[in-house]
Amino acid sequence: MKEQGKIFIGFAVFILVMAIVYGLWTSHAGKPEPAGTTALFLAFGLCAFIGYYLAFTARRVDSGAGDNPEAEVADDAGELGFFAPHSWQPLSLGIGGALAFLGVIFGWWLLYWSIPIIAIGLYGWVFEFYRGEDQNQ
Incomplete structure (x- = not known):
């Protein structure tokens, strides 16, 4: 989970930079475009929330096979949880x-x-x- 948190936080930083660049670029082009800028800032918030949650949770749980660079695919095998076999x-x-x-x-x-x-x-x-x-x- 630690690596996934880093990925989402990095993606959030990238989206934040792109939102600022997009907002400045469209405002200098003559017609400000608030819908795209707002959508990019909301996407930044979403990625930041998910990244923070994954990074916060990674400190409280044991590291999984995804956090070990030497891990094999079989190290992540096993039960993942209970899922309803049929549901309407x-x-x-x-x-x-x-x-x-x-x-x-x-x-x-x-x-x-x-x-x-x-x-x-x-x-x-x-x-x-x-x-x-x-x-x-």
């Missing part, structure tokens, strides 16, 4: 999210159908594996 909840969230974004185009009234679909999908995804003793009643 992402489909529900995707349909609800698509309807919500279509609401920006066609009108806010479309949110009346999208918000309940998103809420059902989110609730189902969060509580998907609560069965038996752990199930809420």
Whole structure:
């Protein structure tokens, strides 16, 4: 994680420099272009957040095979976590999210159908594996 944090922080610095150069260049060209400059500064913030998180987390966890330059591919083998084998909840969230974004185009009234679909999908995804003793009643 330490190397990944360094990569993201380096990328954030590069984007910051490019945002400043782009902002100055477009302002001297006659027409300032605020949308691109704003997007670049937001991209800088995103990369800085991710880089800080990875660098901060790398200090608290053991170094992995990605931090060792002498590591082999097999050193990173093993269980990576638990992933749901089948779930309909992402489909529900995707349909609800698509309807919500279509609401920006066609009108806010479309949110009346999208918000309940998103809420059902989110609730189902969060509580998907609560069965038996752990199930809420």
